[in-house]
Structures are given as structure tokens and as C-alpha cells.
Amino acid sequence: MTVRHIVCWKLNGETAEERATQAADIEAKLRELPATVPGIVAFDVFRNEYNGDVNWDVALVSDHRDKAALDEYAVHPDHVAVAGFIKERVAQRSGVDAELTGAK
Template sequence: MIRHVVMWKLRGNSPAERDTARRLVKMSVEAMRGEIPGMLSIELGLDASGVDYACDAVLVADFESQRALEGYGTHPAHLRMKAALGDIRVARFQVDYEIEDTSHAHP
């Protein structure tokens, strides 16, 4: 399995503008749930720390294979999400890594 982690710093000159941007990201990401072949799970978290060096949002998605992750990149649901977010992202960080599937492990 491949875990895809993306973190964003969002545009906004006030707490209200940043909150609006955070809600848009959450709604846009959650709209992809169940739409992407090979995506096993997707979660979006919003920062609760409030520290100035924190990202505003983090997406964590698990894919059954590298091929499934690559398909996600060009899937219409993902492209709609990217279009909906437009330029509200001022920084984006990403890490993709292989994880062991423990769902079939025997104790």
C-alpha cells in the first residue's frame, strides 16, 4: 500500500478568511471519498494547534498500489478538487511512502 500525505498552508488575511479556506478544503477533499478506484481511505485534518509554523490542513490517503496513486492524480474527482481550491494554497508539502498491509497479519 502507498500512503499519500499532503499538507497545505492556506491563504487568508484574517482568521475568518483562513477558516473559510479550511472549510473549502475539507468539503472538496471529502467529496472525493468513494470516487477514486484503488483509494482505500481518505482523511482530512484541520490544524488545532494554532502555532504560526503549522500547516492549516493535512490530507492522508491510502492507496492499494503506486498505480492507483498515479491514477488518482488524473482522476476527474481529483481534478475537480484541485480546481475548487484554486489559489487558496500558499504552500504545499507532500510525502508518499509504502506501508505494510497489516489487515491480513496473523498474531
């Protein structure tokens, strides 16, 4: 069963411009992962465009073939490297993993 992985980050840059640069760098690194990590079915990254004072700065929404593929993604060396890059720029992280069961 497909698993959706959603992560949002609030970045630690002191200014809106610094956070925007961080967000762009994070997005670029994340977008490399589907080419090297198996089991990814869909993958998108969003940078916040409005209400930056209250919204999170970056969101990742990815679908994985199944829980095993999500588990493989978590420990894949390319993902681990990107996660380390992100952690250096993050003030807060939020995440949700859920099985997609069809129409709601």
C-alpha cells in the same frame, strides 16, 4: 503494496477566520473524493486546531491500493477539479508518498 499519500497546505487567507473558512471548504471537497475515485483504501482530512501561527492549515492522509491507484487518483477528473480549487487558496504545499511496509 499500499501507498500512503500525505499532503499539507498553508492557506493564503489573510486572517485566521478566512483561512478557517478556506480549510472547511477544502475539507468538504476532499471528503467527496473516496466516493468517486477508485483505489482509495483510507482517507482522512485534518484541519489545524492549535498553533495556527506556525502550523500548516490542512492535512490530507490517504492510503491507496498501490502506486497505480495513486497514479490514477492524481489524474482522475474529480481529483483534478478539487486540486484546482485548492490551488487557488494555497500559499504553500508539502507532500510525501510512501509505501507502507508494515510495522516499524
